[in-house]
Amino acid sequence: MISFVVNGKPRSVDVPDDTPLLWVLRDHLRLTGTKFGCGESLCGACTVHIDGKPAKACSVEVGRLGGKSVVTIEGIAGPVIDALRDAWAELDVPQCGYCHSGQLMRAASLLADNPRPSDADIDQAMNGNLCRCATYQRIRDGIHAAASRLAVRPGA
Amino acid sequence: MTDRHATDPRDPSRRAFIQAGAALGAGLTLGFHLTPTRAARLSIPTPAGEAFAPNAFIRVTPDGAVTVLVKHLEMGQGVYTGLPALVAEELEVDWKDIRVEAAPTDAKLYNNLLWGPMQGTGGSTAMANSYEQLRRAGATAREMLKEAAARAWQVDRAGLRAESGAVLDPATGRRLGYGRLAEAAALLEVPEHVPLKAAKDFKVIGKGFKRTDTRAKSDGSAQFGLDLHLDGMLTAVVARPPRFGDTLKAFNADRALAVPGVKAVFEIPAGVAVVAADTWSALKGRQALVIEWTPGPAAGLSSAAILASYRDLAKQPGAVARNDGDADRALATAARRIAAEFEVPYLAHAPMEPLNCVVHVREGGCDIWTGDQFQTMDQRNAAQVLGIAPEQVRIHTLYAGGSFGRRANLKSDYIVEGVHIARRMKVPVKTMWTREDDIHGGYYRPCYLHALEAGLDANGRPLGWKHRIVGQSIVAGTPFEAGMVKDGVDHTSVEGAANLPYAIPNLFVDLHSPRLPVPVLWWRAVGSTHTAFATEVFLDELAQAAGEDPVAFRRKLLKGHPRHLAVLDLAAEKAGWGTPLPQGWGRGVAVHESFNSYVAEVAEVSAKPDGTFKVERVVCAVDCGLAVTPDVVRAQMEGGIGFGLAAALHGAVTLEDGRAAQSNFDDYRVLRMKEMPRVEVHIVASEAPPTGVGEPGVPPIAPAVANALFAATGKRPRRLPLGTRLA
16 A cells, blocks of 8 residues: 555555556546656656656656655646646647646646746757647747746736 | 538538438427427437527527537547537627537438548548538527527517527517527427528637637546546557567467456457556556467568569559640650659657547447547447447547547547457456557558659740659558549549649659558548658759749749649748848748648758757648638647658658567657747638648648758758758
8 A cells, every 4th residue: 555645635545566656646546637648758748746846657656656745737736837727728729638737737847947938948848748739839838928927926 | 412412511501401400300309390389399408407409519508508519529620619619600609608519429410521421520621511511500599599589579580689699689678598598499490591690790700719628628627538437447458469460379368367457368359458457457467468479461571671662663654643745745855854752651640649449338239438530430340340230339529639540540440449348348448559559550651652753844844744653542441442542543642743733734643552561541631741742842853953943933833723822922921931041041832732721831940060950930821711710720730830840850650570660759759849840820811611721731841841951951852751960
């Protein structure tokens, strides 16, 4: 039995230690917002936050997560993700949308670390998150738009 | 003829429409062919109460919500936005009040009017075949709701107006919401003639409204096929043959069955199925299988050998796809002759969501949940496995995480294997593919060889053009073969080449379609993905030989094709064609028609001192008729350019000993953020009927980039993928 925190709630799962976090989230905890795309840490569709840092859930064995805190697209909250979601809606960023949980999780980490990223900063941070619909231009624009929204927030 | 009506997109027809209504009403006692006094109800039960259901596409519930049933798969191309917009326009409903649902499976009600009778999505037809149909559906509902209000107020319907989900009486200012009219409207006859709005009165069509699915795709709630969970559901993966056509000789399941969670291991036609309680157990079980395969016809087959055989074939005449004038004679008399060969590899679609389906086989039928693109074919193929009637297969269409053609499979490969597994297990089973399964799984865009030769007169004008294409037929051996192969020519192999728009008096195109044991399929923009590359790069070579500017050269040859010309001019103007670029940069252009839409793209590339290059900027002009959803059109051009650029730069499945040498996104590279150029899209204003947008953005990008590389470096690329290093 492995115990860790998911989206603020303590969870325990009885699975082999080598089970990737991705399948624990999707199959056992029914949090299907985190997507499977490659299983090899190559596409970023499964990006979640572990103790506040972005991680590819397909390549994290759940046995190593004891006591750690995982946040998924279903649980992430706060002004940064709100600004990103508003920007995503304003610019209609997703097409098929399958990769966008991962895109948003990665973008939220970027803005948390760097509130006014340049195009080059965005390209660097987001390069591990694939989008076959190639919505990259709108992802870039969406991150800039979210950064602008956050910058004009009173007290931010 | 009913069939003609049903397949003519311009007149989809009251007849098909009324038949659709009749079929819908079969179990509901429908009203329009009854007299009003025999109160028949055009209604259907929903969680929000009895809904007014004037046709197969619209539900108005007592709370006033309007739900549009969309017959096409939402795979990113925006059908959950563009199609409901047609209803919102005519029904006079505020955009925010529109709800969207996937239509159930029914080839009569939800026929693709450009293909029919068949429910399916593809060929960039969703808007083109729905434009009249859904506007008429909306207008019919509007007139019936107005009639219900007219009767309630005892006034003439002609004096009433529909607006924002309500009927208004301008004479008195009174107003009744659609929700309150729904029950009464359901008792009325469906009118035969309904007026459609004039374009000048459009409030939704062509305006700046938002997608209906963005929020759900930003918070993890959008449900894709892979996300479905049903009570008692098991998960399966399949060990498929290592090479195409290998067959199962023997397998030992002992170690697989010893993996905790694995429930069953058995043979199916596709290979060996491993069924488990959850995904990880299934994957570990599959890894533990010991399987012996008997090599099949693909043993030893390689991409290099295939291309070598294609070069031999290209020396022989093929099936004639077009023959204007006398190309041989024109070449013999030409002042200059230019010849070139072009090669493109096999490509995997690699949608972000790997293939999957959930199937539950029960007494009396079968339910399938998936991002389904060819419902009617999938129904038939599943029914054939089970020995039941197609109508007993109920397909529940969920969001698809991309497709690019992969899910539009006439053999329903990923569904048929799921049905085989679920039949055996009796409980719902999710059969899923890994990325490696996907890249190894075939159904590729075929590899092709193009051999071109042209002759110019002394003034640099093209006199003759010979184009020979060699590559597998996509439709050979499928139910589409009869309709799509004529005189030995698979239309999908030559589209974009056989209809070359340039004014060349002697023009010859022929085709070889060798049969190989490699499954092939349409891939976003199909034939144009390779014909545009060969023809538009070769045309640049002719311009170069003639000593002319590539845009000016094309303009002269496109005089009879105003829509090609208009997008070419618009893209050139917006790109600043002819203005100086930084040192080491080059500009290239390509123009191409596909799916009845016209697209020109100007690419700018920069050659770097370290020997690499980057596509910096792409300016795109598109004429897709009336742009119903302009921002979706822009998004499809942006995405089509990115998707096409992925293939132009990186995309290649290379066969070695009958199997793909690539297996995941590390060696089957697709476009990444850093490689995405700035894309500017310009839409030609048009009132022509809407045409495709999902695919037409793809074809011009590879030749535009290749032509830009030539402009930058003086070297002419003729083989895809280009890679990222300068030749």
